[in-house]
Amino acid sequence: MRYLTAGETHGPQLTAIIEGVPSNLPLLPDSINVQLARRQKGYGRGLRMQIEKDTANLVGGVRHGMTTGAPIALVVENKDWTHWTKVMGVEPVDEDNEGRRRIHRPRPGHADLNGGLKYNQRDLRNILERSSARETTARVACGAVARQLLAQFGIKTACHVVRIGDVVAERPQMTIDELNEVTEASQVRVADKEAEAKMIAAIDAAKAEGNTLGGVVEVVIEGVPVGLGSHVQWDRKLDGRIAQAVVSINAFKGVEFGLGFEAGSLKGSEVHDPIMHEEERGFYRASNRAGGFEGGMTTGEPIVVRGVMKPIATLYKPLPSVDIDTKEPFTAQVERSDTCAVPAAGVIMENVVAWEVACAFLEKFGGDSIEEIRANLENYKKQVEQY
Ligand code: EPS
8 A cells, every 4th residue: 555645734635546455455544533533633733633634535436435456535624724724825926015925034853954956946835734743644544444453353443642741650450452442531631640640741841941851752554464564574564664664754853662662771681582482383482572573573462652843843931942044043933732742642653553553454464455465464374273
């Protein structure tokens, strides 16, 4: 499967085309809208989220609640567009028209300056509009389609926040279903009540001082068969592909699996997962410190992957920058933004990781219809059982 997205944060809509979704997959806007609503939630979001009410309109590839195998086309409207029709219109406007709302003051930490230099744009809005994290709405919609596919084969996903600023949250012993239930009811998407209150206080304190907070989110995927991805070629290693997908999320700066960076400070005996075998269960691991991957392939244990999000770069007390017209320093640019979007980023990460797993799943069990894929999967399961 592959997808492309288009659309600007203050333009009329976001658009996505997904190619390669098999036929006979049940799909209705509701299953996408649930994910879009999750992405909009979370303590620390700014005023824009009160304007938007994201819903997907399926405009290709689905008929009577089922995919047909044709490309899926979907659009999500930007409700905020009504305030930006002059600024974001397609028709030409005069250079000095105040409706242009030209931006010439690049914000540190954003794509503004690099993008302006690269694309030779003297209105940095032409960069900002597309680099905005609003685009992740379309990616979550595509991920929701991937999750729908995974769900057909009993593969479950979850995400939870493990850090906001200097507050750390634990994942108590619980099943993936319980984790989903508890985090869904949390304002900061944590399973640790004590940490929740501290995170909310930290977000309030950051907001009060015109600052922002980043954090770490963890995604868990269970029910994945052994052998997705491959060791034979660098670009087929599924952990590598997941890493790329995670770091491509706006403001994400790093990714780790299982023990992750901590593995660098431990001995080999403390890092690897002993191989076990039981008649009933087949091969399994005594632990899952690898986070579900060895040799770029799934081990059959849960995928456990974390991503780190830097604090949002739009600050109410901005860092020094230089005006691209006058080349003079300034510090006054203030844009509306969020104080902390880590809980939303968890949902984005869950959906982009689900996308990569679904792609690898289809590569392994490829077929044009759900029935064909199911038959291939059953056949493979027998092969693994008899190994
Ligand atoms: C964003 C800035 C804010 C966020 C936006 C991402 O938007 P605005 O500039 O319109 O206030 O609200 O996030 C979303 C719109 C969204 O749907 O997540 C940025 O600069 O990346």
